[in-house]
Amino acid sequence: MTPVLLAPLALALGALIIGPIAAHLTRRKPTRRVPYGAMLLLQRVVKRQKRRRRLYDPLVLLLRVLAILAVTIAVSRPELRYPGVLPEDGETGPIVILIDNSLSMDLVASPDGPEDVTLFSTAREQAVSYVRGLPDGVRVAAVTMGGAARPLVPALTDDRGSVAAEISQLRQGHGETSLADALGVARRMLAGNGGRVIVFSDEAGSVAVPEARDELGLLSRQDIALEPRPVRAEEVGNLYVTSAVYGDGLEGGSVRVEVSNVGARAVEVPLVVRLPDGTEITAFVEVPAGGVATETVTVPRVSDGGVAVVELDDPWLDADDRFAFHLPRVGAGRVLVVDGDPGPTPTASEVYFLERALAPWGVNGGVGGGVLPDVTAAGGLPELDPETHRVVFLANVSDPAPIAGNLLAFVRQGGGLVISLGENVTAERFNASLGGLLPVPLRRPRSLSAVGEPGISTELPDVTLPLFEPFARGGRMAFAGTQWTRLFTLDPFEDGEDRSTLLRTASGIPLLVEGRVGRGRVLLFTGTVDLDWGNFPLQSSFMPFVQRIVTYLGGATGGDGARLSGQVGVPTLVDLVDTSAPIEVQGPAGTVAANLTGAGVRFVPQEAGAYQIETPGAPPLARVAVNTSAEESDVRLGPELISLAAEVDPERYQRRVPLTVWCLLAAVLFGLAQALLAWRVERARLRDIEAARAAEGVEHAA
């Protein structure tokens, strides 16, 4: 509200107030000097008069000054201007209805009322009623603004019935408010011919309205009037999960859930954490009014990795009660050891050393973390699943041909493969069957020293390489004690993007070569992991090196690219290496429509939860944790649209109330009040005089 004077120069008349003030200050100066012998009495009279004048004189003066000021202000034509008020112009031009069906509009209109009466249903009802109440001939259109702005009818039409029907069929969405886009659509539909845009929205959140500032400017320039029709709930409140993070803790770790409450009262609700393997963990969380609460739940010691979901139940907004987050595999990582050379004695068996290096405290000791080795023969290799086994050790297998296909798929999907060699290995078979996996083709075994003589020592590893980073703090020198009497030689090669030599002997013979295949990696170890060709299993560096290999190759299921996050209503693109196979996107409610592109798959999630991109019958290629917009969950009233419109075009959006008549009325009232007061004072004075004269008469008569 702003007071404005249309004729401010008229305020100069305010100088008139000097009149009564001067009259009060400059009383009549008597010219007659009279000797008076009863000054004692006169002073007492004056004292009594002063007491009375102190009360009445300033009041009369004030009323007179106020009367003159009121007249002065009235002449200056004052008016009050209320910004942010809809103009009452009775416009009958084309009209575009904007209906907000974003997530926040799913708020129940009243917590005590029926749950199906939401802000959206109320707005939809009002919009339908408004359209049906328009006079004949008015062209109208409707645009939604939940998620991407979308016109409900292709163009302005005078068929109000069809527009009303389209609005009636509109459904609640879970996307963000796209007010700016919707205003742009409306502006283009009106095509610069003026008209009005009626917006049915809750105006919640702090982003949607401010983002529309530019569009409001364009509307104003095209003489398009904006008419917000805010829809508000009786009680604004909402609980929603702002974050859920897996971290360290007892058992298998913990999930720290942060819950926000935008309501005006504290709420305690049940909170359920649903893990990918179906395990449900329930807790209760009490969230203070307008605050945030955190709840930590403990994860079981073993749990599958994937997308977990936190669910809570609040009485206001259901659509954002689910929050998806990525949970890594919890518990022991499983390693499959393919034993190609079951030796007669433990020291002659690769598996003997590998098992002890992988699980030095036994199988039970690896449950809380570490590695659980599974041993199998080459013939009994089960169907490999990167979700089950992270790493496969191929130890001195003579003929890998039967398992080559599974290994290739396993590695391509992200699995890790370690190939150690030995006397059973023949270069021809390996090169033939594992050609797609070997970083470098094998050539032949080669003796490096005579029997009984020490072998060739190992070069100290480069600890700047990720594989050997842990050995920078200690243990690097232990590699120097490893001696090799025999190694498999490789075809000549040069390190490149797909392969690199990680470790060599002191004479420069490649000892460990890494290659990349699909999403996975292969480590080719040219020695043996028993004592046939060297003393490596007896070195102190052996066990940490094997453990490190598992961590290095199988740190995360599916690799980083397979864990994605998305938002409801926002297109999500998942990069895929191979899009030739049939791809499906599975969401919380089943298969989701998706478009395959050359780079991957693109889909638009419509609700929060876990999404999987998968090839039928195969492990998931990627997992996407999809959530609703936190901005939409904050249903508190943001900047008002009408206020922003008034900022953009102040002249249009303000109400003017002329005050001239009121000022004149006030002047009359002040004038009458001062006249009444002056009359009462004068009457009292005359009454005193009369009484004095009467007393004097009685005295004379006596």
Next chain:
Amino acid sequence: MTIWDPVVVARLAALELHARTLVAGFRTGGHRSRRVSSNIEFADYKPYTPGDPLRDLDWRIAARSDRLVVRRHHAEEELAVHIVLDASADMSTGTAGAYPLAGLDGSKWSTASVLAATLALWVSQRGDPVGLSVLGGKQVQWPWLPPKAGAAQLGRLYRVLSETRPEGRADLSESLMQLGPRVRRNSLVVVISDLMESPAEWGPALDAFGERRCDLRVVHVHDPDEWTFALGDIGRFFSPEGGLPVDADPIDVAAQMPEVVEAYLTEVRAWLARCRGLHVLAPTNSELGGVVSQLIRGM
């Protein structure tokens, strides 16, 4: 100024004339003393106490009622009258006076001096001593005339009254405090003043007369026009005694004046009541017969 100042002579003549005219209207006779003494005229009884003269015992009452009472008698002696006259400048104001006095016609002073002269003449004719104290004033040859009887004293008193011009301040409080110890015990003190000083200031000074068992009578001289403020148009009113002038509209002041005067008189009477003083109003516009009559009643 000489004794032959025509104004003084005119005043003297006028004073004598007025005094004699007024005194002629009253009977002459003896008066009783306030003091109780042994004499033939019975006053009252009191219970006998050891030390009382046995000859004053009333044997008849003792015989009838078996009670010992002593008869008491009025003493017969001369009564000293002391006139205290206010000659402050305020006494020179007033125009409605009934007793013209050269140069001061109609003023409160003319009324006060005529009253003092009348009283002095009346006392002198009875053969009692009369004295005069003038508070304030100008050209006062004898501000203090101790009470004496005889024509010479009356002449001196008339001369003082004739020569004195009201001026300055009377300082009633200070003056009465100084005067109290100087007056005779059991004398009659007549204060003639307009009492235009705050009663709260001079009231306590009256106790000095009460302590000396004086019969105090206060003649309150006032100009009715001053008390009703019937003083014409708006003006700047000032006291001849000095002080800040006051601009006033007589219409407004007159409306308030009765209440103020009433409150003032109540205050004056309250202070006089403390020392059993008699308060006699003497408006300047009326005959002084009534005032003198009230004043000498009981002498």
